[in-house]
Structures are given as structure tokens and as C-alpha cells.
Amino acid sequence: MKKTKGFKSEKIIVLPAYQLEQITAHPLNRNLYVTDIGFFPRARNHYRERPQGCDTCILIYCAEGAGRVVINGIEHEVMERQLIVLPADTPHAYWTDTEHPWTIYWFHFKGDQAADYATLLKGGASPLTLSAVDSEKFITLFHQCFDLLSGGAYSPAHQVLAMQTAAYALSTLGLIPEREDEDRRKQSIETAIHLMKMKLEESLTLDEISQYTQISKQHLNHLFKTSVGFAPIDYYLRLKMQRACQLLDLTALSVKEVCHTLGFKDPYYFSRLFRKIIGLSPTDYRNKLKG
Structure with a gap:
């Protein structure tokens, strides 16, 4: 009834x-x-x-x-x-x-x-x-x-x-849909960063990150720039430089070996990029007192 x-x-x-x-x-x-x-x-x-x-x-x-x-x-x-x-x-x-x-x-x-x-x-x-x-x-x-x-x-x-x-x-x-959108944005960024961290010792392209996250390159760029402050590849390179710092601090690998470990073929490009992001050359960074 x-x-x-x-x-x-x-x-x-x-x-x-x-x-x-x-x-x-x-x-x-x-x-x-x-x-x-x-x-x-x-x-x-x-x-x-x-x-x-x-x-x-x-x-x-x-x-x-x-x-x-x-x-x-x-x-x-x-x-x-x-x-x-x-x-x-x-x-x-x-x-x-x-x-x-x-x-x-x-x-x-x-x-x-x-x-x-x-x-x-x-x-x-x-x-x-x-x-x-x-x-x-x-x-x-x-x-x-x-x-x-x-x-x-x-x-x-x-x-x-x-x-x-x-x-x-x-x-x-009305805040609920906004929070849901924010959660989706956060999940997409975390998925992309997860891939970057898995591939620190290799190389990644924007196309590969886009395919992995199933998000268009344009939208992925927008998400990273608005949420992280950098484009995806820029952020990926910063993760690499962060890992390079760890290797310089914690291992006896030469600068050239660190360069190759992180997937770079040209040590001079690696050193220029390291200086641009970190503010010091790899050698100066290693010799700097820390702690």
C-alpha cells in the first residue's frame, strides 16, 4: 500500500x-x-x-x-x-x-x-x-x-x-561538494607524487604522469600549480634534488654517481639543476657543516 x-x-x-x-x-x-x-x-x-x-x-x-x-x-x-x-x-x-x-x-x-x-x-x-x-x-x-x-x-x-x-x-x-572536490584533488596529487617517488631513480614525462593518474596534462598542471606551487615536472625534479641531498649526506657516492643514480645522464646539467634548486653546488652542499 x-x-x-x-x-x-x-x-x-x-x-x-x-x-x-x-x-x-x-x-x-x-x-x-x-x-x-x-x-x-x-x-x-x-x-x-x-x-x-x-x-x-x-x-x-x-x-x-x-x-x-x-x-x-x-x-x-x-x-x-x-x-x-x-x-x-x-x-x-x-x-x-x-x-x-x-x-x-x-x-x-x-x-x-x-x-x-x-x-x-x-x-x-x-x-x-x-x-x-x-x-x-x-x-x-x-x-x-x-x-x-x-x-x-x-x-x-x-x-x-x-x-x-x-x-x-x-x-x-553547500560546503560538502566543495570538500568532495578538494578530496579528489588531494587524491590525484598524492597519486602523482606516489609515482614520482617510485621513479626517482629513473625519468618521468608529463605524459606518463598524466596516463598514470588518468588526468589530462592541462588539468594536472593546474592542480599542481594551485595546490603545490609548482608544475608536476618541476615538483618531480625537486624530489630528485631532495633525494640527491640525502645521498650526498648519507653515502660516499661521488657527485657523478649520485647524478647517474637519479637518472641523469649529464653531470653538468645535474650540477646546474642542483644549484638552481638547492642554492649550492653538490660539492659545496656536501662540504657544508650540518646539524
Whole structure:
């Protein structure tokens, strides 16, 4: 039996038209305002389908259990501690898992910048996964917004605070995709550096690093310059010079032997590069007192 509501201990507020008129009359609410908000715990048989979509964006956060969301014909599995945003005017359907019914926090939102907030949260794309801290913070803000709308929604000041709380919740969640992108950038750089360290005694080209990391040369250059401060090959050469310093400090290898050990064929080029990066010739570096 499919149900759109009527779950034990559920909470729902649907703001009436006259109240929405009051809310949107205030300039601070026009960018973003909530029209419906609710909480469905262990919502067995929950199902909702809108073939034409609706005129609001919809946020669904699954705190427990699991469910499915279809947006424009593309199905997404939504698991525990995952959130998804459905853009306005987009055909969609969503339903709970049969064996593990979801517990969801949801609200509908509109406003001049509603679409921008939806885009911030990858609206229409794959779900976002919240950390335990993100989850706790979102649920706290959700309850604050719900309580404001249920207890003091007739006060303009309370309405503004409720809508600003919802905007703050969305803005906070907007940091998650940014953190995910940062994690991917970090992983790509670490993968490239791992290859460089494995090949310190050989030679590497940008093409080989690009192929190993499966990132284009242009994007790889951009990642390194913005995150590390050097182009990939420049960074690779600095790793080689760092290793050269270790060999000069800890072994009796000659400068020429160190040069060949690190994959350089021309000792004069090696010495010039060493001086450029380290600031001393290899011989002067070795003779310098340390410690």
C-alpha cells in the first residue's frame, strides 16, 4: 500500500497561501523561503510521484534506512546519511526501501535564488553523503526551522529567522561538494607524487604522469600549480634534488654517481639543476657543516 503521509510520529507543516503571501512580502525572504516541511520516521510504504514535477525545489535527507529517487528518468539509491535535492519543475518520484524503510527530513523551498541553492547541492545529480557532524548540524537546524514555523510563524521576525535558518542549512550543506572536490584533488596529487617517488631513480614525462593518474596534462598542471606551487615536472625534479641531498649526506657516492643514480645522464646539467634548486653546488652542499 503506497502512502504519501500518515506515518506514526510524523511531523508536517504546509504553509497556507495567505501566510506565504506574508512571508514573501518581506524583502529578506524573497531569495529563499520554505513552503512545506516535514519529518517521516520509518516511513514504511512511503511513495510519491509527480510526472510533471512541482513548482518548488525539494530537499530529502535520509537519516536512517534507504530509499530510491528518480529524477528525469534517472534512478538514484539514497542511503543512510545521504541527501538529495530535486529541482523545481522536474519530473520525479521517490519511495522508501521495503526492508529498510527510510527516516527522512524534507522540505520544499522556493524563491529568487532557490535554483542557485539547488545547484549548490548538485540538484538533480547524485546524492551527497553527510558526515556524522554534518548530519547532526543539519538535523538541529531543521528542528529550529520547524519549531519557528510551528510556534511563531505569524510574527514577521520569526518568519525571517525561519527562512534564514533554512538558507543557512543549505549554505552549510553547500560546503560538502566543495570538500568532495578538494578530496579528489588531494587524491590525484598524492597519486602523482606516489609515482614520482617510485621513479626517482629513473625519468618521468608529463605524459606518463598524466596516463598514470588518468588526468589530462592541462588539468594536472593546474592542480599542481594551485595546490603545490609548482608544475608536476618541476615538483618531480625537486624530489630528485631532495633525494640527491640525502645521498650526498648519507653515502660516499661521488657527485657523478649520485647524478647517474637519479637518472641523469649529464653531470653538468645535474650540477646546474642542483644549484638552481638547492642554492649550492653538490660539492659545496656536501662540504657544508650540518646539524
